[in-house]
Amino acid sequence: MTMEELIVQSDDFQTIQNQIKMNKVAKSLLLISKDSDYAFEFASLCAVALLLDGAVQHEENYFKIKSSNHPDVKIFPLKDKLLVSDSEQIVEESFIKPIFANKKIFIIKNIDNSMDSAQNKLLKILEEPPSGVFFILLCENLNLVLPTIRSRCQKHELKKFAPAQVDQFLKSYKDNIIKYICDGYIGKALKLEKLKDLGTIYELSVALLTKLASSKQVLSYSKQILAHKDNLALILEILALALEDLLLIKAGKSQMIRLVDKREELQEKSSEYTARAICEIQRLLDEARKHLVYNTSVTLVVENLLLDILEVKYICK
DSSP: OOHHHHHHHHHHHEEEEEEHHOOOSSEEEEEOOOOHHHHHHHHHHHHHHHEEEEEESSSSSHHHHHHTTTTTEEEEEESSSOOOHHHHHHHHHHTTSEEEESEEEEEEEGGGGGGGHHHHHHHHHHHSSTTTTTEEEEESSEEEEEEETTTTSEEEEEOOOOHHHHHTTTTTSTTTHHHHHHHHHHHHHHHHHOTTTHHHHHHHHHHHTTOOOOOGGGGHHHHHTTTTTTGHHHHHHHHHHHHHHHHHHHHTTTOSSSOGGGGHHHHHGGGGHHHHHHHHHHHHHHHHHHHHTOOHHHHHHHHHHHHHHHHHHHTTT
């Protein structure tokens, strides 16, 4: 079974597909998923369904959309993150009539990875889109999307898949690390499988909770993180998973943790973290992600985060 087939058979997709068939689908959809690759595949198939009034066929539309070659389906941002100029172009192009279909669709990836000014430029067009114009916005972290954007969209949090379903898409596991981290996200599993230094990144991320004990270690850990700065988002994500596991351990639910191979290590360190401290560090991770969106120095973000983790541990004893 391909990812495309799995999406078409999912409850999430069939819900939107039925809304399209009944002409009740919202003009602006916000798809929420930590799996950006899967979300884009999902959005592409939603665009096909919109163009074909609910039908989904293995035909030219789908492949043109995925390769950004469909004249009536526009994909933004043009670079890594949505800029004000992108938003201005979206607004301008939304008033240009479609070429082949009777609909025009804008897929906007990583809306949560854009500055507030770029999001604000979209507010009016999302609230009052021209006839036949649809917007499909994708985000990983809903907290980083402006409330005014959220209120103008119909939100769909895409469900994760069972481990057995993920297994179909992987040729091999690296000591089960992928299985722990992907957490039911198929696109993410495929991406992690190609990452050569995944094991090193995994150990480093967990060590920030289990081995970072004093400010003297901050410089050393900062250098290690910056050596993998292209995968900083993954480091923050694994750190977030470890924090969630710590909360489960403190709640007496250690059998439910995801980083199974780190159970003993996390249990041993759980007494050093109060529930309040864990929640505060989770907030700090969101702040770090936001600073990175605003082009703050990566070194500064990393060092401040490590110092803040130590401070929170001390204050929230």
